[in-house]
Amino acid sequence: MKPKILLTLAFFSFISCFQIVGQKPQEVEDVYFPDGDNVQVSVWIDNLEIPWSLVFLPDGRALVSERPGRIRLIENGKLSPEPYMTIPVKHIGEGGLMGLAVHPDFPQKPYIYAMYTYETDGKIFNRVIRIKDNGKNGTFDKVIIDSILGARFHNGGRIKFGPDKMLYITTGEIFKGDLAQNLNSLNGKILRLTPDGEIPLDNPFPNSPVYSYGHRNPQGLAWHPETGDLFESEHGPSGEYGRFGHDEINVIVKGGNYGWPKIIGAGGQPGYIDPIVVWKDATPPSGMTFYKGDLFVATLRSEALIRIKVQKSGKSYKVTRIERWFAFDNRRGKFGRLRDVVVGPDGNLYVLTSNRDGRGNPQPGDDKIYKIVFKK
Structure with missing residues (x-):
């Protein structure tokens, strides 16, 4: 050998x-x-090009994310030719535009949420943003959570609102297993936030978005x-x-x-x-x-x-x-x-x-x- x-x-x-x-x-x-x-x-x-997440809106529209960075609009069972929104993502390996979620009080609060991979100063991260729905298109509203370490693989990416109207976010450990056990890291976790990006008072760890870990x-x-x-x-x-x-x-x-x-x-x-x-x-x-x-x-x-x-x-x-x-x-x-x-x-x-x-x-x-x- x-x-x-x-x-x-x-x-x-x-x-x-x-x-x-x-x-x-x-x-x-x-x-x-x-x-x-x-x-x-x-x-x-x-x-479609690598669709990742599909959400339905109460008025009959649907939105689907494509990993290269496009949110596509579906009306009356037809795909609109122009993107609902284009997001500058880092489309590498498993990274790019991933999960979508709809505000639990939509349309009174007309917001869509998206998680995606991006690059800045040569480093890769993931973030979740909130998007204002304008009918035919969406516009950026605010960042919900940022600086989640990203990589070519293991970005997690699923976001959903639970029955408690809180936003749950899955994050991968980017092939660094120790991050999953580190409660000071956002990686290898399920995170839980309010619709505005605040940390709920009943989260399990003080002043932390971490809901569960070891993922x-x-x-x-x-x-x-x-x-x-x-x-x-x-x-x-x-x-x-x-x-x-x-x-x-x-x-x-x-x-x-x-x-x-x-x-x-x-x-x-x-x-x-x-x-x-x-x-x-x-x-x-x-x-x-x-x-x-x-x-x-x-x-x-x-x-x-x-x-x-x-x-x-x-x-x-x-x-x-x-x-x-x-x-x-x-x-x-x-x-x-x-x-x-x-x-x-x-x-x-x-x-x-x-x-x-x-x-x-x-x-x-x-x-x-x-x-x-x-x-x-």
Whole structure:
């Protein structure tokens, strides 16, 4: 063996001594539904460039972010040719324009929120801004939070308002695992702010936007419709510490530590909160939503829309079934990489593809937003 290889193996062996690799907590195995479960799928919007987030406005309009820095307007099911707004982003790797959110009191407070990557003085950061809605376009209003460290990979990027009308923001640890455990860092966290960017008085840490920590690259948020509990999707390791896979679904507890990089999977260690789902093969889950009581999760490499059935069990949840829709196996799906899934005002699901992100195989018309109608 070459000395360099021996050195690398020794490093991984050393690190592994200080890292706990847990098991998958769910007792069920994934089942495949290549055509979904009694649904009809059609293309709603096509010819997008790496769409990341979709939001619907109360007046019937919709907005979709494209990672190179454009917010696009959809009216009456048609994509407007001119951007609603263009933002000067640092479109590099996984960075660029990412999550969108709508003020919970819209249109009385006509604001849209956006998270994006930017560069200044040769350094990369992420920020969340507020945008004033003007109907056909949006204009910058204010910065909500800034100076979140950014990088080519692991920027997080999902923003959503919770039932408490607070803004939740996911941030990645930019491949620097120690940041996830550092409460003085904004990275590897879920942050919580008021709609004006203030720190809520009931946040778990004094004068801090941090709501939970120990996250690697969180990309999805969804609240259970009955309990109000917050669920989160998170990407597991892709080579760090010699580990791969172990993507997660977590139930978020205020102030909770979710283990990265000290624990992978369900480690069962005091002081850390275990995920309710772990996929040992790389799945990476992204945007997600609850629909008719089930959790739907868009996934990237596995190219599946995953439906997870959960039941409240004590203080946590028991997973009773996991279905992989539109997938033939854990690497091939009908529609390619899926970035986000949302419920539309018509009661149907809408799914965004991410086939033009440099990791997919674009088909004619990509990227697309698919409309999923459940048959009666």
